[in-house]
Amino acid sequence: MTEQLSNEPQSENVLITGISRQQPDFDYTMTELGELAKADNYTVVGEVRQSLDRAAAATYFGSGKVDEIRELADVKNATTIIINDELSPSQLRNLEKQTKLHVIDRTQLILDIFADRARSKAAKTQVEIAQLQYALPRLHPSANRLDQQVGGGAGFATRGSGETQLELDRRVLNKRISHLRRELKDASVGDQVRRARRE
Incomplete structure (x- = not known):
């Protein structure tokens, strides 16, 4: 008997982690985070918590907890x-x-879920703008994930004289955001014209 291959994407193993600052709803938000992860096709295989008054400025968690997570x-x-x-x-x-x-932080996870569930062109465009705006300040030279973040469309840009890869990446994202905003605006104007004609 030949085993049929599934077209379902392979689920990725993840840990959910968080810092408790004595907030009463922390347990609830951690449970919710696990459900959000499952909704985005992740398999939650463990959980790490730390009680801190304030997140560490450099790594969010304390150094000992970072080692534990790894x-x-x-x-x-x-x-x-x-x-x-x-x-x-x-x-x-x-x-x-x-x-x-x-x-992945909570904001990125939620944006990814919205992106997966967006159906209309306008909704998909709005989600992509939000994702790019989120990604822009988080770009760094070794990230090397720009093609995924802009849907593989980064190849059209060429680096200018004296322009670093990071500057190029930022320019590509800003250009894409401007393009998507124009698309949304044009679509909105088109909708208004069509409504006016019907009336």
Whole structure:
């Protein structure tokens, strides 16, 4: 008997992580984060929590907890950690560097879910703008994920004299955002004209 191959995308193993600042709804938000991860086709294989009054400026978690996350990810074969908060660009970069894992914060996870569920062209455009605006301050030279972030369309740009790769990436994202905003505006004007004609 020949085994049929599934067209379903392979689920990625993730750890959900968060810092408790004594907020009463922390348990609820962690449970919700796990459900959001599952909704975006991740498999939650572990959870790491830390109690802190304030997140560490450099890596969000304290250094000992960063080591614990890396070790647990290795044991659980997790390739990604999802944070129950919005990270600053530097926190995201530093955490990825120290854990050697892909890091997603709550905001990015929600944007990814919206992107998967957007149906109309306008909705898809609005979500892409939000994703690009989120990604813009988080670009860094070693990210190398620009093609994915702009739908593979980065190839049209060429680097100017003295322009670094990071500057080029930022220029590409800003150009894409401007293009999408014009598309939305044109679509809105077209809708208004069609409504006026019907009336």
